[in-house]
Amino acid sequence: MVEFRRWITALAVLALFAGLASAQVGGGGTTGGPLTCTATVAVPPLLRAEGMTELIGDIVITCSGGTATPVGTAIPTANITVSLGTNVTSRILSSTGSTGASEALLLIDEPGVTSLPAPVAGQGPQAPQTVCSSSSIGAGAGGCVENAANATVNGGTIQYPVAAAGGQAANVFQGLVSANQVTFQGIPILAPVSSGVTRVFRITNVRANVSGLGVSGLPGTSQLLASVSISGSTSVPVNNPVQVAGFIESGITATVRNADSSGSQSGFTFNQCGPGGSQGGNSYPAPTAILRYAENFGTAFKTRVAPTSVAGSGQLGQGVVQNIPGTIYNSESGFILPSVPTSYGFTAGLADYGTRLKAVFNNIPAGVRVYVSVTNVVNETSGNATIANTTFAQLINGEASPDANGYAPVLSPTVLSTCTSSYSTNGGTCSTSSTGIMGLYDITNGGAVASTSYTAVWEVINTNPSQNETLNFAVFTLFTPNAASNLPAPGLNTTVNMNYAPAPPVPFSVSGGSTASGTYTVPRFADVSTAKALFTIQICQTLLLFPFVTNTTGFDTGIAIANTSADPVGTGAQAGTCALSWYGTPTTPNTNVSSIASGAVYTTLASTSAPGFTGYMFALCNFQYAHGFAFISDIGARNLAMGYLALVINNGNQVTRGGSPGPPPGESAAH
Numbered sequence: 001m002v003e004f005r006r007w008i009t010a011l012a013v014l015a016l017f018a019g020l021a022s023a024q025v026g027g028g029g030t031t032g033g034p035l036t037c038t039a040t041v042a043v044p045p046l047l048r049a050e051g052m053t054e055l056i057g058d059i060v061i062t063c064s065g066g067t068a069t070p071v072g073t074a075i076p077t078a079n080i081t082v083s084l085g086t087n088v089t090s091r092i093l094s095s096t097g098s099t100g101a102s103e104a105l106l107l108i109d110e111p112g113v114t115s116l117p118a119p120v121a122g123q124g125p126q127a128p129q130t131v132c133s134s135s136s137i138g139a140g141a142g143g144c145v146e147n148a149a150n151a152t153v154n155g156g157t158i159q160y161p162v163a164a165a166g167g168q169a170a171n172v173f174q175g176l177v178s179a180n181q182v183t184f185q186g187i188p189i190l191a192p193v194s195s196g197v198t199r200v201f202r203i204t205n206v207r208a209n210v211s212g213l214g215v216s217g218l219p220g221t222s223q224l225l226a227s228v229s230i231s232g233s234t235s236v237p238v239n240n241p242v243q244v245a246g247f248i249e250s251g252i253t254a255t256v257r258n259a260d261s262s263g264s265q266s267g268f269t270f271n272q273c274g275p276g277g278s279q280g281g282n283s284y285p286a287p288t289a290i291l292r293y294a295e296n297f298g299t300a301f302k303t304r305v306a307p308t309s310v311a312g313s314g315q316l317g318q319g320v321v322q323n324i325p326g327t328i329y330n331s332e333s334g335f336i337l338p339s340v341p342t343s344y345g346f347t348a349g350l351a352d353y354g355t356r357l358k359a360v361f362n363n364i365p366a367g368v369r370v371y372v373s374v375t376n377v378v379n380e381t382s383g384n385a386t387i388a389n390t391t392f393a394q395l396i397n398g399e400a401s402p403d404a405n406g407y408a409p410v411l412s413p414t415v416l417s418t419c420t421s422s423y424s425t426n427g428g429t430c431s432t433s434s435t436g437i438m439g440l441y442d443i444t445n446g447g448a449v450a451s452t453s454y455t456a457v458w459e460v461i462n463t464n465p466s467q468n469e470t471l472n473f474a475v476f477t478l479f480t481p482n483a484a485s486n487l488p489a490p491g492l493n494t495t496v497n498m499n500y501a502p503a504p505p506v507p508f509s510v511s512g513g514s515t516a517s518g519t520y521t522v523p524r525f526a527d528v529s530t531a532k533a534l535f536t537i538q539i540c541q542t543l544l545l546f547p548f549v550t551n552t553t554g555f556d557t558g559i560a561i562a563n564t565s566a567d568p569v570g571t572g573a574q575a576g577t578c579a580l581s582w583y584g585t586p587t588t589p590n591t592n593v594s595s596i597a598s599g600a601v602y603t604t605l606a607s608t609s610a611p612g613f614t615g616y617m618f619a620l621c622n623f624q625y626a627h628g629f630a631f632i633s634d635i636g637a638r639n640l641a642m643g644y645l646a647l648v649i650n651n652g653n654q655v656t657r658g659g660s661p662g663p664p665p666g667e668s669a670a671h
Helices: 002-024
Strands: 036-040 046-048 059-064 077-084 101-108 146-153 156-163 172-178 181-188 198-204 223-231 242-249 252-257 268-271 286-295 356-362 369-373 377-379 385-387 393-395 415-417 438-442 454-460 470-478 493-501 532-538 542-550 555-563 576-585 591-596 601-605 614-621 626-634 641-645 647-649
Touching: 059 223, 077 198, 101 181, 181 198, 252 493, 252 532, 268 286, 286 493, 286 532, 377 470, 454 470, 542 555, 542 626, 555 591, 555 614, 591 601, 614 626
Parallel strands: 046 242, 268 532
Antiparallel strands: 036 059, 059 198, 077 181, 077 223, 101 172, 101 198, 146 156, 172 181, 223 242, 252 286, 286 470, 356 454, 356 493, 369 438, 369 470, 377 385, 393 454, 415 438, 493 532, 542 614, 542 647, 555 601, 555 626, 576 591, 576 614, 626 641
């Protein structure tokens, strides 16, 4: 795709300079009428509505006409300004001299397109990319002084610029950024003169904060406009000065899916008494959810640079050639030019990293371990997540801090799960035959600390700009059940916020991140995420129904509640209170029973807890395996007596003894 667009650009420039050469031959120093310029944006890109540093489309100013400049005299100069309806956020490269000298560049006559012919040898597209350093460091307004020179081609005269001191004239100029404008000062305007001859000024690497503009209406209808003006000692009218610099659309749709990604999920439920993750009797994290990031258009995910033989994954920026004017690279970086002066240590046009996606986990109960997959995954119908055949994104170390190469390396997984193809939410055997071995990383570092948020960040390392891609990342959970100590704490709604990264407040303030900077990283995004339910820990309970209880007309009911969590099959010991709710006559308040230890039995008489009562009673016990027995008799059990087992009512908080996480039906006996 990049090569195709590069050739389209090359053909357009070829036609331009072929016309320039033929028109100038024999044209001499004649006048071509008043100097006029026309602004265009050939390919307005789609801009991510979340983006604070979105690259707008290149603005191309094509000029014709004007009067010849006498040979050896200074070429008239002008200031060219681009104004946006939002802040310009191109990276500031200079900390001295002209404030705001940035990575935004103005190129004259497409230098560097060496495959195209030039009307004058070594000029135009075949000229080396030569930076006017005086306009960026120390000199302020005024740019580089250039003189007019003549060349004779096929009997005609063509003018071209030379440096005042001789040699190659500068053809690359830095822009000065201030609020919503970028200004290129002291730009030499050498009039093309002859009819049919043009001079091209290309403005590239202009970044814009579109995060506050919003999206309205149908896709493709929200526009970012750019206004172009030329002023100064040479004032030049600009035709079509207001151009569409890009179309604003939401970049991603982020959703939480269930563990097999077969549908959306509004929150997974774990019972406090566990198990908090198991597979084949071993202690493995339990599949919990899939975090899905879906592109809303094909270039919403971008690598750091366009993948090349030098940087195959599109991550590393060193040695990358990305400096052909007019080429669309579909990367976070723009027109990369290391020769542009900088006092901050950055390279003009080079982003710090590719698109990053983050998940911020909130309200994780203390002691609960949350794992994420170190790369994007695919899902099987069994409820299993396995590593994708092609890695499109991988877990990285930090939200915004690259390493020395501009790329944060993959975090080493602390758990390597071989339970993949048979790893379902309902248990099963642990298979090692799967071809997809998924690495997991414990983002909680051994267990969450209360009131702490944890963040996972993945960087896009591979992408296809021609397709809308979807990246899925698996979430797993593990904890040690300790219902006796009420751990992990129930009632917290663990949520996740899904967004681009980095975003405020890391590593910049909201206000600071929305303006041009020489220290903040590129790209950066506004946080527009909302909290999505991930999982909850619910207390383990048993609801018992005693369908008939009486202590009137000479009868009484004995009630026994046993905590049977002590057993020979290794069930975790639990203890908890019970609340007895009486429904009948007369109206009777609840009876609160103090904690019943594992293996203990609580007993009471209806005449003690509910004097004169006839009706039924519910016992809600805060442990998993409560069972009840009632014995009704006349006083002294002399003439009539009967007993029954209380019914175990499934209120969603029981699990089968020894079963897997979640709320399946109660114990199979059911009474």
